[in-house]
Amino acid sequence: MKFKQSIITYSLIVAGLFNVADAAQTKYIPKGYEIKTITTPVDVRFHATGLDVNKQGHVYVATRFGDVWKYQNDSWTKFADGLHEPTGLMCDGDGSIVVAQKPELTRLVDLDKDGIADDYIRLADGWEFHDNYHEFNFAPVKDQAGNYYGTLNLGHGVPDALAIGAMDSGGGYRGWAYKVSTDGEFIPFANGLRSPAGIGISPENEIFYTDNQGDWVETSKLHLLEQGKFYGHPVSLRDDPAFGLDKIRDNKYNFKMFDDMREKPVVWIPHQEVANSPGNPEWDVTEGKFGPFAGQIFIGDQTQSNLFRVILDKVNGQYQGAVINFIDGFQSGNIRVKFDPQGQLWVGQTARGWYSKGGKPFGLQKVVWNGEMPFELLDMKLTKGGFKLTFTEPLNDETVIAEHFKVHEYNYLYTNKYGSDKHNLKDLTVSKVTLSKDKKSAEISLDLTAGKVVVINFPELRNAKTDKPSVTTVYYTLNQLL
Structure with a gap:
């Protein structure tokens, strides 16, 4: 996410030099596809930062202002509120909703089946939260064994934090991925993450995440996330027993050492040409309901207000591959995407004060395919x-x-x-x-x-x-x- 850019854009809006209403323009869209806008609850700042669809096709959305809403039969009901800027949501197999809010991973349970959550159960909080605006918690995904995974954003301007670039860490596993085992244990999983705004799990049970361009991140990227690996941003190593603060400070400009240590991305995502601030990867497992792109990854971008595809290629046993734009011209910043059982791709949106080409501050849209074969x-x-x-x-x-x-x-x-x-x-x-x-x-x-x-x-x-x-x-x- 780009804090300096948000200040510039806000100034332009105030000065009347940036026309929000005219910002969204579709320049590319395959034949047979259409963007449909969903009317969100009236007088609600519906910044959709968490999104999932259950097996019945009911859509659940977490907003960054702390609410969880349910969309069923073309109407909205509030399922939960009072959460601390959630940035991820998952419909669990038992009917509960798991939400990633800044200080913890929380399970929401509707005990009396009246459509409103009655119980808010802490699943994990094994990291430190310094009440910093940039310390997001992006989660969860769940593997086939029942373990949950999430990623923790670095801070920006945390007092007395370690900084060797724009972002910093006050400790407590900032810039780490984590695992929550089936018995509730919080496990630091991997480090070197910067602003890992999207986490996803493949049909093969492999975890991937996206990271945003910034310090120590050349351009936005998609990684395969593996336990014990280092992904490039050194400040998180303060919580690694093999490093600590002194070793990082002594080597803070040793780019070759960190470069040799780090995992290379599956794909680089070219800045502005494709994305600035990508969200979660979502696999097309619709079995043709969404068109000819079965098995491919779809990702939205918060800045470019677009969707792009990732085409994986396994070479010598390792993933690499291609990135190609898919559809642009959405109304706001695309941060969360999810397929429903009908093969429709839902897109949760927020500008969150950062610039978004779409112009609108928030929203919810979906992409549908009418059966016409596109030439792509x-x-x-x-x-x-x-x-x-x-x-x-x-x-x-x-x-x-x-x-x-x-x-x-x-x-x-x-x-x-x-x-x-x-x-x-x-x-x-x-x-x-x-x-x-x-x-x-x-x-x-x-x-x-x-x-x-x-x-x-x-x-x-x-x-x-x-x-x-x-x-x-x-x-x-x-x-x-x-």
Whole structure:
């Protein structure tokens, strides 16, 4: 999240130089998809920071002002209130609701079945909360064994905190991921997180999280979250018994040491081109109800007011992959996304004082698919000589020529500065293109280098009807070669 940017934007609004009403404009959306707006409760600041849908299709939303609302049969009822800025919500299997508020993870139970929570049960509070505006608790997800997971944001301006960049830690596992075992034990799980605003769990029971660009984070990113791993922001190491405050201070500018220690992202998410402040990853397990993108990850962005897709590619046993925009023009900042049993993608929204292209301060929308097949990039996989790009419909073979693929690469620089410019920009030449028999896939041959982001533009590609994709740029994080 970007505090300085929020001040600038607020000033522009006050001065009348930023037109909130006209901010949302859809520039790209696949054929067959539509954004629908849900009317939220009247006179409620409905900043939707937690969102889930139960098996019956009832939508639960936590707002950052401490309420939990239930949406059923096109009407709203308040389920709970009095929570401390919750930023995550999960419908549990027993019918209760688990909410991540700043000081604790809480279970809400409706004992008398009247539609209002009667019992607020503490599940975990094993971290320190210094009453700082930036110390969010993003949670939970639940694995197949019944353990819960969450991520703890670093602080900003915490008194007497350790700071070697914009963000800081007053201790107590700030910048850590945590696990809550089935017997209620709080377990510090991994560290090095900065502003990990989105946590998700895959159909394969693997935990992923997104982090926002900032100090020690070159650009926003998606990680596979694993126990005991370090993810790049050093101030959290103050709570690691192998480090502590003195060792961090002695090595605070030893970028190579921390770089060698850290886990590399599954994908880098290019700043502004795709996202500034991404939310939770959500897998399409709708079995075709949402279109042709089964198994892919959908993520919303709070700043860009858009949705983008992540296409995973497992190379040498490790995840990497591609990022591509999906839909923009939402009314507010997209921070929470969730599929319902009908295959509709619900989008919880807040601007929270930070800038959002959508313009509105909060809201709730959903994306629906009407069954029309869109013409879009479907898949991208690394080959030994380049990439295989697969589309949802057959390509017009007259457009599938080397000159129609514009490719360049670059890398980011890891420091304690706020984000990174693109370094070592280089154009790459496509030497050969091979079209598959079904004309849906094009294999492009080119020389590649590990450790780069490879950007492929294909604005000249057409299908048999001479349609072009709504999005024609894809970003592949090339951690390693085959």
